[in-house]
Amino acid sequence: MxxxxxxxxxxxxxxxxxxxxxxxxxxxxxxxxxxxxxxxxxxxxxxxxxxxxxxxxxxxxxxxxxxxxxxxxxxxxxxxxxxxxxxxxxxxxxxxxxxxxxxxxxxxxxxxxxxxxxxxxxxxxxxxxxxxxxxxxxxxxxxxxxxxxxxxxxxxxxxxxxxxxxxxxxxxxxxxxxxxxxxxMGASDRFKIVIEGAGGHASMPHQTVDAIIVANAVMTNLQTIVSRNVDPVDSAVLTIGKIEGGSRYNVIADKVVIEGTIRTYKPKTKEMVKNRFHQIVNGVTEAMDAKATIEYYDGYPxxxxxxxxxxxxxxxxxxxxxxxxxxxxxxxxxxxxxxxxxxxxxxxxxxxxxxxxxxxxxxxxxxxxxxxxxxxxxxxxxxxxxxxxxxxxxxxxxx
Known part of the structure; x- marks a missing residue:
């Protein structure tokens, strides 16, 4: 028994x-x-x-x-x-x-x-x-x-x-x-992006590359991965959990650090999101005359x-x-x-x-x-x- x-x-x-x-x-x-x-x-x-x-x-x-x-x-x-x-x-x-x-x-x-x-x-x-x-x-x-x-x-x-x-x-x-x-449960990848621009006085933005503006464009475009690249019947999440940048109200920031996570179920979706992530970060920063350094960590499957x-x-x-x-x-x-x-x-x-x-x-x-x-x-x-x-x-x- x-x-x-x-x-x-x-x-x-x-x-x-x-x-x-x-x-x-x-x-x-x-x-x-x-x-x-x-x-x-x-x-x-x-x-x-x-x-x-x-x-x-x-x-x-x-x-x-x-x-x-x-x-x-x-x-x-x-x-x-x-x-x-x-x-x-x-x-x-x-x-x-x-x-x-x-x-x-x-x-x-x-x-x-x-x-x-x-x-x-x-x-x-x-x-x-x-x-x-x-x-x-x-x-x-x-x-x-x-x-x-x-x-x-x-x-x-x-x-x-x-x-x-x-x-x-x-x-x-x-x-x-x-x-x-x-x-x-989902796959849990992590990332850290360091965006480097060129700082300067807040009253003379034409002499700078505003890292905060670049970071904003990067974050906005990253959200299109889930809304426009992932199959609607599939699942994925891209979340920005931390952002640091700037030193003073009248100084244009020369550097911004962004950290976040990507969650998926299917290996194929994970790889697609990861590839699009790199394309968007590098493409947006290059188009705005900034530089991006990416640390991407493949987390738990x-x-x-x-x-x-x-x-x-x-x-x-x-x-x-x-x-x-x-x-x-x-x-x-x-x-x-x-x-x-x-x-x-x-x-x-x-x-x-x-x-x-x-x-x-x-x-x-x-x-x-x-x-x-x-x-x-x-x-x-x-x-x-x-x-x-x-x-x-x-x-x-x-x-």
Whole structure:
């Protein structure tokens, strides 16, 4: 009989809650997750789960050996926080100035630890292995932590036959799971443009090349890529997030720096947008007698779910919580480093509903007031367990 774990999330809820709040109060940025990693290791030790460390510096791999022969499934959680000053007022706000778990990675790590505890206590019933992957540096595109972990041999000894990850999602109520076959999250490229003109006195513009005017023309024309080059039935976003230029009200600027991001789903669309981006930036600046230096970073690829494993997520959610637990969802153009695991191993990425009840407008991810309904922790913990168990039984049958 395949074991079921519905309700076991409630049994470890208080422990998972305390771990989540500990991480929330002590956030660490990408590549700095040393204390977070230490806490993960101490918790795994207390559960009796063996592990190895040092992947991408702070990454941890826990290994739960089932009591029966079988395949291998991996569950992944990211650990890093963001350089954001928290503006919440609850009792467990960040104690570190300018750093905050504004993307829910504190909850991801805590839930994976809770899932590990449940799995380890029932390991005699498990046919195969479950890998617990605690990943650093998810937020630092284009480097990330998934690729460095694999380069450091995180799966050299234990190769996953399927891999899964979840992300807290404020657009879904607690108790709902969002999953799709195919694209789930977008490719996330970054760029920086330095426009150099010729400065001068504000009253004598004819003697200058106004870098601000050039930057304005560049930004305006870049927006035509999405509106006039991308197929209307396809998706792409080009956003300017930062612009710096000028020194004084009566001085024409000689330099402007523009930074932004490009998001797409399809590789063909990504390449087209990237090519048009370079053509427009170079063409506009040259036409206006300015110079442009472009730094373009190919970021995370799109997060594309294997259709079989996306269906597996949906079926597991329905079996645990009913048909209302799997609403129709649309993919997001947010970037996700888990995409690099999915390039190597089949699996799926899904969203865990964490919306605050009674709140009409939820604060989005990366907001300084981002919060989750912590009741979702019990759902996310036990759901990860059931996903892993069901996957091992599915693999055992060769489905």
């Amino acid at each position: 395949k074991p079921t774990v519905k309700g076991q999330g409630e049994q470890v809820f208080q422990e998972v809650l305390e771990i989540r709040r500990h991480f929330h109060q002590h956030p660490e940025l990408s590549g700095e997750e040393y204390e977070t990693s230490k806490k993960v290791q101490e918790t795994l030790d207390s559960y009796g789960i063996p592990y190895k460390t040092g992947y991408a510096k702070t990454g941890v791999l826990g290994v739960i050996e089932g009591g029966k022969p079988g395949k291998t499934v991996a569950l992944r959680a990211d650990m890093d926080a963001l350089p954001i000053e928290e503006e919440n007022t609850h009792e467990f706000v960040s104690k570190v100035t300018g750093k905050m778990h504004a993307c829910g990675h504190d909850a991801h790590t805590a839930m994976l630890l809770g899932a590990g505890k449940i799995l380890n206590e029932m390991k005699d019933e498990i046919p195969g292995k479950v890998l617990l992957v605690f990943q650093p540096s998810e937020e630092i595109t284009p480097i990330g932590g998934a690729k460095p972990m694999m380069e450091d041999g995180v799966f050299d000894e234990h190769q996953p036959d399927a891999i899964f990850a979840q992300h807290v999602w404020p657009d879904l109520p607690v108790g709902q799971i969002g999953a799709l076959p195919g694209p789930m 799109a997060t594309v779910n294997d259709p079989t494993w996306a269906e597996h997520i949906q079926q597991t959610a329905v079996s645990m919580y009913g048909t209302e637990a799997t609403p129709e969802v649309e993919p997001s153009l947010g970037g996700e480093d888990f995409s690099r695991f999915l390039l190597k191993y089949p699996g799926a990425y899904f969203w865990l509903g964490t919306a605050l009840p009674g709140v009409e407008k939820q604060k989005p991810l990366h907001d300084p007031e981002f919060k989750i309904d912590e009741n979702a922790l019990s759902y996310g913990t036990e759901f990860m367990v059931q996903v892993a168990i069901d996957a091992l039984y599915k693999l055992q049958k060769g489905e």
